[in-house]
Amino acid sequence: MTADRPLRADAQRNRARILAAAEQVFAERGPAASTQEVATRADVAIGTVFRHFPTKRDLLAAIMKDLRQRLLDKAGTLLADGPPGAALFDYFTFLVESSAKVGTVAGLLAEEGTAIEPDEQIAAFTQTFGTLLDAAREAGTVRPDVRLDEVMALLSAATHGALAGAWSDDLRRRTLALLLDALRPRRS
Amino acid sequence: MTADRPLRADAQRNRARILAAAEQVFAERGPAASTQEVATRADVAIGTVFRHFPTKRDLLAAIMKDLRQRLLDKAGTLLADGPPGAALFDYFTFLVESSAKVGTVAGLLAEEGTAIEPDEQIAAFTQTFGTLLDAAREAGTVRPDVRLDEVMALLSAATHGALAGAWSDDLRRRTLALLLDALRPRRS
DNA sequence: AGGTAAGATGAGTGGCGACTCATTTTTGAA
């Protein structure tokens, strides 16, 4: 389809700067921040932003995609390292901590106000968690009756809560512990 | 201070209509909905809205206050009816279900984008939950080591999650069950 | 080096939304 020739060097550079700036700005000021501010932060004229991302929505979508990809990649790392029984818990924790730092993450699973079209990446998230859940179930570290949609719902809740509530590190840790305990099998 | 004489009859009527309309509109369209739309829905000119609430922020604040009061009142009812050990769980559930229906509730504890000044009502919420938590602890229906701030954090999470995620009734019920289980003492 | 297409620039446009105010209508008290 689009056999686009590669971008010119300066265009590539600018595209990257815009994405980086946008991620910062939106994380700080929320998705309502103006495109002008992104342009300024990226040290680029506003027209350039619109050349790369014809719509504000497109810009948001691009950031999200980037972010999701990074978070998705982390899953592989965690799965490779620790014992499979713990990976689910570790990844869950990792995602919640990320969302506490990077504001934008909130729109991870259900895309907040500036909704973006259903993405294959969110399917990938669900699938990843499916795998982690199965592994944990097999290792006996989760209750056998916990379902995937419940895990996703809890994740979404924890994520949004951590973001909106601005919990302290300590509170976040304790709350998360409590929450994850809900998934663990009860000691006979 | 403000020894305001009572509002004229038509003014009272309009104030009430505006509040009702605003609650609907903001629940449907989110806090970004225009004041004009509120006015139209209330069948009132836009100037009238601004006479009663000089600022959009004021209007939002008034709605929130109303809503919080209603939710706060419900606590008394629940506490009077059931056994004290269950009241905490019932109220928690009630609040989450409300937020699933009434969009605006999200800003209950931590006020979302359109932040409003620290309110005595949110202190009242915390206090209410403190009471419920103590009662439940005494009745042995919660783990003795669960702290109040953890309960509030979980509530905020569940509330925001239910709102943003648009969970089905079934999913909400199951997720809530899981979450509340986290608070219950483990069977020896 | 020179040419050209891709890209960058930023003043300008249009629309929308919060808020104002001169004017008209309504209320309630005398």
Place this chain on the structure above:
DNA sequence: TTCAAAAATGAGTCGCCACTCATCTTACCT
């Protein structure tokens, strides 16, 4: 019934923001 104060009205102001486009600049190919 009368009338002044209170309230309602809604066209208009102002500022902000997404998005455009005529013009200038730059990368890259020969």
